[in-house]
Amino acid sequence: MMFKGSRRFGKGEVDRITTQLGGMNNAFTAYDHTGYWFELASDRWERALEIEADRMRHLSLDQTEFEAEREVVLEELAMGLDDPWRRLTERVQAALFERHPYRRPIIGHPDALKALAVGDMRDYYRRFYHPGNAVLVISGDVTRAAAMRAVRRHFAALPPGPPPPANGAAGFRPAPDPQPGEQRLEMRWDDPGRRLCMAWPAAAVGSDDDWALDVVSTLLAGGRSSRLTRRLVLKRGLATSISTHNDSRVESGVFWLLAECAQGIGPEVLERAVDLELERLAREPVSAVELARAHSILISTEAYENETVTDLAEALGEWAADGDWRLALSFNEKIRAVDARRVREIVQRLLVRERRVVGWCHPAAPARRRASRRPAPRARPGKKRARPA
């Protein structure tokens, strides 16, 4: 709806202006923040500030436009429902967070979406969209003084609104529940793939555990020399692919492990092999050489991911919204500080069987599924984008 009209910029104007300036824009929603970005040449970037300042307090939120956009989001939801990985990870996440809102997919559920009224949107907008609850990042060929002058020019007149509460949204919702022991679930999908998803409640953004789990994730599945990829995929051929992801969030993140079982391999064989690797990481200290390689992979990946000015702005903005932007600057140092003792300690404490949810998606006979609109939960590590990237 932020692209569908505000006081000074009518419907479609934001895109038209951006396009005329030879720039790009988009938006995304993660679990703890929503981000809007523009990428413009350095002689015309200030136009983005005019737009953001106007739509931060004066969004139209027109009823007809809202209803049309809801249809689009329902189609986006339908797209996600056709993705077996998305369905599986949603179910696992719903089991992982029993009452906390992290259990819900970012895009929502069809029934909840259909029940939304434009008034709900206006309430939400009034509550969260004001400068006091926002972070602005400018990155590129501009001086600090010029940037600050421009920001004051466009934002100084806006009422700041209340600052965000000191403990974020945590004060409004239940703490993530402790796991009641290992939970297991299964689903069926009519293709020959066998998919495994394991998830553990994990680290808060920027916490010491967050950095340590980045290293653990890289040791397990970062690159071809990582343990799971090397042993289970490239040596034994038990899986066609394996990935791990440290999905840290403000209140409690998720550590994901996703694997696609090779044809002809029993799911119990793959799961046992994964368990043995996790147990080995908990038991034996990782060698200095292997640890140095994991550090190097993480640090170079971070450099590639920050190759453009937009990458940099996004990284700083996300750190700032969820924690502290200074953390972006200490990434290399924090990663290098994760030693073998720390790796073993965190695997023993967090990545244990009794804290996890294990989900399997098995092949089903094609005739068994029907194409009904089932309100299945949806959750995938990552963000929901306003428009396709």
Next chain:
Amino acid sequence: MRSRATSTSRARPPAAHFEIERFELSSGARLLVSRRPGASVTALQVHVRGGHSLDPSGRAGTAFLTGSLLDQGTRSHTEEELAIELETAGGSLSGDASGLSGTIAAAEWKMLVELACELLTEPTFPADRVRLQKKRLLDRLLVEDADPRAQAERRFQRLVYGEHFLGRPVQGTAASVARLERRDLVAFHRANWVARRALVAVCGDVDPRAVARLMERRLARWQPGELLAPREHHFPPRAVRVDAFEKQREQVHLYLGHLGVQRRHPDYPALVVMDHVLGTGPGFTNRISQKLRDELGLAYSVHAAIHSSAGIHPGTFLAYIGTSPEHVATALAGFRSEIERIQREPVEQGELRTAIDYVVGSYALSFQRAARRAGYMISVERHALPDDNLERLPRQIAAVTAADVQRAARAHLFPERSVVAAGGPLSPRALKRIVGSLSV
């Protein structure tokens, strides 16, 4: 607001410019290097002409499997040693049907170049690695065989290109890959991964002469091989042809289109502008997104383009939408009416200017990544683009008129002779019925 936006953008679009130094190596390979002082990343790409067009009959997937096995062992390193050496330096390097690509932290560029040369000239295709990678590919293809989107896309390519190699999947099919043996890959590599067909591009904070000296040494013994002989290409005539892969899902993936143009076609700049007006302009600035997504709410993902697939061979005009089965007829009618409109009516000036301002203004922004620059150098060489293409193309695009767009749309779009492929909860018969009803 409007006048200011326009006047700012007119002032001067940001320039995209970088120097390319070219070297002919004694092996016959051609090297292109672009120095980028201060870059944190060095990118390398190798393109070997031929790719999957050279797959032997009945053995689709040979070129792909050959390329993807280059990093699985060489005379000097095992697969594991290669992975460890590269990853310790923060690098990556992998192959596919038509070449290699990799990146590494700037200071380590020599390692990336040396290992790329090793992969090109001395891969050993160890039997156990061939077996494992072939099995992984077969497993993936088996799952893809049940995926409506992948199947609709395959059917679209087949309907457009017929028996031409572009109608065959690069990765092959489960049946064709099952036939492949180690000796097929070794023979393919020996015959086709040869120096005279190779283009190598490197972009980073590097001294071009130092890159050339190193490559010259490392590739000195690379077999020059033969240049590709020119071949005749035959494509099926443009006509209505329909196919569907039926599977119970929430959405139908629809592909509508036909044979497109070659990159060297003089209408290319006009088609770039036409695409932005019709189906690729960002956000809601293109007509197909405005109508099918924004007005009708039919889809989250919808687009149409002809210029982006234009290559050595004709690409495709392709309009795509993922939508609910009850919306298929409306979506196809929407595509058709927008295609016909851009042929019938000249684009209005404001819309034309918006598209041109975007393409010209954003051109420089798209060259921020080293890997993109390396890819661009390869395409300059492959399509024999002029040296000043980076300056010339934006100028040509800026000069496109409404009449040019209309003429290009009439010359290159054929809504009444389009193929339609679908994947999802829709039978081939039902799709035929819908397409038939729209053609009346």
